[in-house]
Amino acid sequence: MTTVEIIFLAVYFSLLSVLGVYGSHRYRMAFLYYRHKFKLPTPNGTLKVLPKVTIQLPIFNEMYVVERLVESVCRIDYPRELLEIQLLDDSTDETCGIARACVERHRQKGHDIVYIHRVNRQGFKAGALENGLKLASGEYVAVFDADFVPSPDFLMRTVPFFADAKVGMVQVRWGHLNREFSILTQAQSIFLDGHFIIEHTARNRAGCFFNFNGTAGIWRRTTIGDAGGWQHDTLTEDLDLSYRAQLKGWQFIFLPEVISPAEVPVDMNAFKSQQHRWAKGSIQTAKKLLPTILKSDLPLLVKREAFFHLTNNMAYLLMVLLSVLMPISMVVRFQHGLYGTLFLDLPFFITATASVCVFYVAAQRERGVKGWERFKYLPFLMSLGIGLAINNAKAVGEALLNQQSGFARTPKTGAEGKNVKAVKKSYRGSKTLMPVVELLFAAYFTGALWFAIDSRIYTSVPFIILFLAGFLYVGMSSLMQGLAGRRTKVPDAAPAVTSSEEQPRQAA
Structure with a gap:
């Protein structure tokens, strides 16, 4: 192997290691929950x-x-x-x-x-x-x-x-x-x-x-x-x-x-807008307060948990990098006859993905959900989390680069149960070019899936499918809902009320 390929694989496994650490933090959350579950708060x-x-x-x-x-x-x-x-x-x-x-x-x-x-x-x-x-x-x-x-x-x-x-x-x-x-x-x-x-x-x-x-x-x-x-x-x-x-x-x-x-x-673009705001705001808060927290005399347990809590969205940035490197890593190792090294990925992927299963199954169990109902959405949860990586990584990048943005409201429709109202265009989630990028990633993983099947690298297929499905679903949902919003013209409920003559604080 060339020096470049060795460095490439070192970077790839470093990313897996860091993501594995963040993934394993879910196990710790589940452990702390069950350890303190019966410490019910009382006045x-x-x-x-x-x-x-x-x-x-x-x-x-x-x-x-x-x-x-x-x-x-x-x-x-x-x-x-x-x-x-x-x-x-x-x-x-x-x-x-x-x-x-x-x-x-x-x-x-x-x-x-x-x-x-x-x-x-x-x-x-x-x-x-x-x-x-x-x-x-x-x-x-x-x-x-x-x-x-x-x-x-x-x-x-x-x-x-x-x-x-x-x-x-x-x-x-x-x-x-x-x-x-x-x-x-x-x-x-x-x-x-x-x-x-x-x-x-x-x-x-x-x-x-x-x-x-x-x-x-x-x-x-x-x-x-x-x-x-x-x-x-x-x-x-x-x-x-x-x-x-x-x-x-x-x-x-x-x-x-x-x-x-x-x-x-109910709208993918609205969901992504909400996630973007939460991801960007958490990193902004981490930059603002984490140095003070780490320098304080708080217990180590509190500092450690604050670090993971405030920086957790950094994992999305690493996930995007991993998404780019994972198919290339598979090809490099296959070409050099290092097929067996693909099993080295398993501990890291299990740390990251199995922790999702344990964490959310525990949450549904505590909510009272029984049997198969606890598990049936897990593949979709993992794919959706991956599909959101580009959207949230952009938010993290903006926060790290100090790019300011306004508070984007999450559109509400009055939805309850399976009913949702037709809403005017301005109440839908914002449209961006992000779906195009997500669909390009889906196409990239489609090629990786074809290569894995053709080369009989079957250990990589389940993970590639998770990435492919996530980017494809998020990208297509965003694109189709955006196009539907342009075609749908819902009349306003009433003439707009202007507020140009209002005082800054007016009480009725």
């Missing part, structure tokens, strides 16, 4: 009187879900004189009129609810929350995104934990209103189940840092101020504030048994 003390609570509802162009959101929040069981609701609307379309009318209806029913509109999106969601906080009167602040439907007992099950003066935030688990809509929504729901049921529980009960997820949680107001307030220098203001607050010594509580249902994206 430390009793509140003598119920406190005043402000619920903030940040929205931007959410005409299909804003009424559902407000109605569900107004059904929350809590003394009306102690509950304030803020609808923080940065919308630029007919959502403004719908939201105003909805707020007024509920004000007439006796709810303390205000409509606050900004003429600009400075700071995006973080800016809206910060702006609303200036007008809030509650000692505690709960946040719900537009697609959530909180249960009536949300406050009565979370507020008691603030009897402990050290508790700064309580997060509940997300449910999924439209899990059954498609295989894509099924996969997203399973991904989120793994994050909440296994990761959040493991981190919280093992004494590590975990994060507020931007919604379905409640903060002690003084915690937000002590941690430096809402900041908008990253795309994940929730993750950023969470780590800053815990660095200050505040304790967080996660309640997996309390569920707030929400809508997951």
Whole structure:
């Protein structure tokens, strides 16, 4: 073998090794979960009187879900004189009129609810929350995104934990209103189940840092101020504030048994936009806070988990590199008669792929799913994760290169169960040239599959199929949904309401 080929294989196996480390971290999460599974959180003390609570509802162009959101929040069981609701609307379309009318209806029913509109999106969601906080009167602040439907007992099950003066935030688990809509929504729901049921529980009960997820949680107001307030220098203001607050010594509580249902994206482009924002924001937060965390006197366990948590999306960048090198590695080793060395890949692939199976099967088991239902989506989950690699690697690259971008909203359609509304074009996920790149990768792996079968390198075939299927599905779904969006013309529900004459903060 030439020196170039030796160096090439060394780089290839180095990538596999690093990905294997990140993959094996899932085993650790599962281990910590089962080790601490029965350490159920209970309130430390009793509140003598119920406190005043402000619920903030940040929205931007959410005409299909804003009424559902407000109605569900107004059904929350809590003394009306102690509950304030803020609808923080940065919308630029007919959502403004719908939201105003909805707020007024509920004000007439006796709810303390205000409509606050900004003429600009400075700071995006973080800016809206910060702006609303200036007008809030509650000692505690709960946040719900537009697609959530909180249960009536949300406050009565979370507020008691603030009897402990050290508790700064309580997060509940997300449910999924439209899990059954498609295989894509099924996969997203399973991904989120793994994050909440296994990761959040493991981190919280093992004494590590975990994060507020931007919604379905409640903060002690003084915690937000002590941690430096809402900041908008990253795309994940929730993750950023969470780590800053815990660095200050505040304790967080996660309640997996309390569920707030929400809508997951039904459109591949919307899903990719959401994933891009989360991936980019996590790396931005890692660059901002990880040096401070590693230099602190926190326990090694906390530092190690913070490192894996904040840098986990780096694996997507490595996955793209691996996708380029894997077929070439197979060809190089075959041409030099090193067919047997293909078995060296197996430990690394098993570390990375088998960990996915263990992790998500555990999450579904804990959710109460039985038998074959726990396993049937696993091949699709692995392929989808691979197919997202290019989209998320781009996000990681932008964060590493300090490329700034706006807060891209995840389009909501009001989907529940298997029903979805026809939506206007501007509410669909954004279209980019990314599907072309993904389909080129699919074509690349099609050639690799042909070579593997023709050369009888059957040990590589299952892995090549996973990569091929992932890039093909993500690329084709993005392309077809983008084209469908251009052909579909859905009339607007009502004339747009302009906001050029609005004041920066206006309460109804």
